[in-house]
Amino acid sequence: MKKGIIISTLLLCVFYLLAQTKPKSTAQAGVDKASVERGKKIYNTYCLACHQADGSGVPGLNPPLIKTKWVLGDKKQLITVILKGMDELIEVDGEEYNNVMASHAFLKDQEVADVLTFVRNSFGNKAPGVTTGDVKSVRATVK
Amino acid sequence: MKSLCLKLCLVTVMIGLGLIHAVASDTTKVSGRKLQPDVDNGGLKLPTGFGAVTVVDSLARNRHLAVNSNGDIYVKLSRLKDGKGIIVLREKENGKASVVKSFGNYIGTGIAFKNGYLYASSDSNVYRYKLNESGEVMAPDAPETIVKGLVSKRQHETKSIALDNAGNIYVNIGAPSNSCQLQDRGKGSKGQDPCPILDSAGGIWQFKVDKMNQSYAEGVRYTTGTRNIVGLDWNNTVNELYAMQHGRDNLFQNWPELYDSVESAEMPAEEFLQVKKGSNFGWPYCYFDPFQKKKVLAPEYGGNKTTQGRCEKMDTPVIGFPGHWAPNALMFYTGTMFPEKYRNGAFIAFHGSWNRAPLKQKGYQVIFVPLKDGKPNGEWEVFADGFMGTPEISAPRDAQFRPCGLAQGKDGSLYISDSVKGRIWKIIYSGK
Numbered sequence: 069m070k071k072g073i074i075i076s077t078l079l080l081c082v083f084y085l086l087a088q089t090k091p092k093s094t095a096q097a098g099v100d101k102a103s104v105e106r107g108k109k110i111y112n113t114y115c116l117a118c119h120q121a122d123g124s125g126v127p128g129l130n131p132p133l134i135k136t137k138w139v140l141g142d143k144k145q146l147i148t149v150i151l152k153g154m155d156e157l158i159e160v161d162g163e164e165y166n167n168v169m170a171s172h173a174f175l176k177d178q179e180v181a182d183v184l185t186f187v188r189n190s191f192g193n194k195a196p197g198v199t200t201g202d203v204k205s206v207r208a209t210v211k
Numbered sequence: 212m213k214s215l216c217l218k219l220c221l222v223t224v225m226i227g228l229g230l231i232h233a234v235a236s237d238t239t240k241v242s243g244r245k246l247q248p249d250v251d252n253g254g255l256k257l258p259t260g261f262g263a264v265t266v267v268d269s270l271a272r273n274r275h276l277a278v279n280s281n282g283d284i285y286v287k288l289s290r291l292k293d294g295k296g297i298i299v300l301r302e303k304e305n306g307k308a309s310v311v312k313s314f315g316n317y318i319g320t321g322i323a324f325k326n327g328y329l330y331a332s333s334d335s336n337v338y339r340y341k342l343n344e345s346g347e348v349m350a351p352d353a354p355e356t357i358v359k360g361l362v363s364k365r366q367h368e369t370k371s372i373a374l375d376n377a378g379n380i381y382v383n384i385g386a387p388s389n390s391c392q393l394q395d396r397g398k399g400s401k402g403q404d405p406c407p408i409l410d411s412a413g414g415i416w417q418f419k420v421d422k423m424n425q426s427y428a429e430g431v432r433y434t435t436g437t438r439n440i441v442g443l444d445w446n447n448t449v450n451e452l453y454a455m456q457h458g459r460d461n462l463f464q465n466w467p468e469l470y471d472s473v474e475s476a477e478m479p480a481e482e483f484l485q486v487k488k489g490s491n492f493g494w495p496y497c498y499f500d501p502f503q504k505k506k507v508l509a510p511e512y513g514g515n516k517t518t519q520g521r522c523e524k525m526d527t528p529v530i531g532f533p534g535h536w537a538p539n540a541l542m543f544y545t546g547t548m549f550p551e552k553y554r555n556g557a558f559i560a561f562h563g564s565w566n567r568a569p570l571k572q573k574g575y576q577v578i579f580v581p582l583k584d585g586k587p588n589g590e591w592e593v594f595a596d597g598f599m600g601t602p603e604i605s606a607p608r609d610a611q612f613r614p615c616g617l618a619q620g621k622d623g624s625l626y627i628s629d630s631v632k633g634r635i636w637k638i639i640y641s642g643k
Contacts, residue, residue, distance in 0.1 A: 120606035170397035
C-alpha cells in the first residue's frame with residue numbers, strides 16, 4: 069500500500085508537470101530556425117487575430133491550426149490557401165468553420181514560406197518547413 | 212504490479228464517485244416548495260440577492276430561447292440534435308428540466324411566442340406554428356412559412372426575430388461581409404460604393420405575421436446600415452424596436468498603416484440601437500468610435516480615423532459598448548420578481564470576443580442597462596459573469612460557456628442559454 073501511495077504521488081507529479089508544459093516551438097529537426105522566427109512576426113501581424121495566439125482558432129468561424137491535415141498535409145494546398153484565401157465551409161475535427169479568409173498574395177514568397185514554416189512547427193505541429201521555391205512554384209499556378 | 216494498478220484504479224473510481232456524489236447533492240437541494248438556487252449558482256457570479264439554478268447542464272448547441280405560456284422552454288439550435296432544431300424543456304419543481312419533445316428539421320437562431328403562435332427562423336426562412344388552447348404546438352411537422360428566400364451566405368447568416376403589437380415581425384438580415392470591400396477582409400481593399408449588399412442585407416426587414424411566403428418584394432426594408440444584428444427585441448413601454456449591432460473586424464489587419472492592434476481590439480463599438488423606420492446606422496461606410504463618441508468614416512471609404520464626411524448624418528447608438536464583445540441577445544425585462552430598478556430595463560447577453568487578440572478576450576457576460584422610457588437611466592452594469600470558467604482567457608476556445616440567448620420566465624425569472632456546452636440557467640431573486 070505504501071508503495072502504491074508513492075507511485076500514485078509520482079504519477080500525479082508527472083501529470084502535473086505534463087499539464088504545465090506549454091506547447092512552445094516544436095520545430096522539427098532540420099527546420100530553419102531563422103525562418104520560424106521571421107514567420108512568427110508575420111503570423112502575429114496577419115494571422116493571430118483570427119487563428120489566435122495558440123493556433124486554436126475561433127469556434128464556428130476560423131479553423132484551428134493544431135495538428136490538422138490542412139496544416140501538416142500537402143504543402144501545395146496550404147500555400148494555395150495563403151495565396152488565394154478561402155471562402156467555403158470546411159470541417160476540421162468534426163467542427164464546421166465558416167469565416168472568409170482573404171487572399172494573402174501580398175506577402176512575398178519568403179514571407180509565405182516563413183509564416184508557413186512557423187505554423188507547421190508551432191502549436192504542437194511538427195512538419196518540414198516551406199521554402200521560397202515551394203511558394204514560387206505554387207504562385208505560378210494560381211495566378 | 213497488477214494488484215497495484217487495481218488499487219490505483221479503485222482509488223480513482225472512489226474519488227470520482229465522491230465528486231459525483233458531492234455535485235449531485237449540491238444541485239438537487241430543495242427546501243420545501245420554494246425554488247433554491249444551486250450552491251455554486253451553476254458557476255455564475257450574480258449581484259447580491261440573486262441566485263441561479265442550472266435548468267439543464269448540457270443540452271445542445273443552444274441559440275435563442277423562449278418561454279411558452281405554460282412555462283415550457285423552447286430552445287433553438289445551431290446544430291440539429293437527433294435531426295431536430297427546436298427542443299422543448301419542462302421544469303420540475305426544483306427548477307431542473309427534462310426534454311419533453313423536439314421538432315423542426317432546420318437549424319437557426321430566432322424563436323418567439325406571440326398571440327397564440329410560435330415563431331422560429333432558419334437562416335433563410337421564418338416559420339410559425341399555431342398553438343392550441345393549452346399552448347401546445349399543434350402541428351410541429353407542418354409549420355406555415357411566412358418569410359422565405361432571405362440572403363444566407365455563411366457570414367452573419369443567422370436571422371433573429373422580434374414582434375410588435377401591430378401584426379408585424381422584424382427580421383435582421385446580416386451582411387455577408389465585414390465591410391463591403393472589393394475583396395472581403397482583404398488588406399487594403401477598397402469599399403464598394405455604393406455597397407450592393409445593402410439591397411438585400413445589412414438591415415432589418417419588416418414582414419406581416421399572417422401573410423404566407425413573403426420575401427423581399429412583400430417586405431419593408433425597415434432600417435439599413437447594420438452589419439450584423441443578433442440581439443433584437445421590441446420594447447413595449449415605448450413601442451419601438453431595439454437592436455444590438457456587431458461592429459466590424461480587422462481595422463489593424465486590413466489597415467496597419469492607420470491602426471495598431473490595440474486600437475483594433477478596442478474599436479469599433481458594439482452598438483445598442485433604437486431602430487426607427489428609415490434609420491440608417493452607416494455600415495459599411497461608417498463605424499462608431501467609442502472614444503470619440505461619433506460615427507467616423509471607415510478606412511475602406513477614405514477615412515483616417517477622425518474624418519466624418521457622410522457619417523455625420525448617420526444615426527447613432529443609444530450606447531456604444533466595448534469592441535468585439537459580440538452581443539447575441541437583447542431582452543427588455545417586464546417581470547416583477549426582480550427589484551424595481553430592473554423593470555423595463557435591458558438585459559444584453561454578450562457571446563464574448565475573438566477579434567481582440569493579442570489582447571485578452573472579453574465580454575463573456577450578461578449586462579444590464581437601466582432604462583426609463585426607453586432611454587438609459589444610469590450606467591450599465593455587469594449582471595451575470597463567470598461564464599469563461601476562469602478569470603482570463605486568451606482564445607475563445609478556452610471559454611467554458613458563452614451566453615447566447617435570454618428569455619423571461621412566467622414568474623419573472625431570467626433564463627440564459629449557453630452555446631458551448633448547452634447549459635441553461637434560470638436566474639431568480641430571493642432578496643437576501
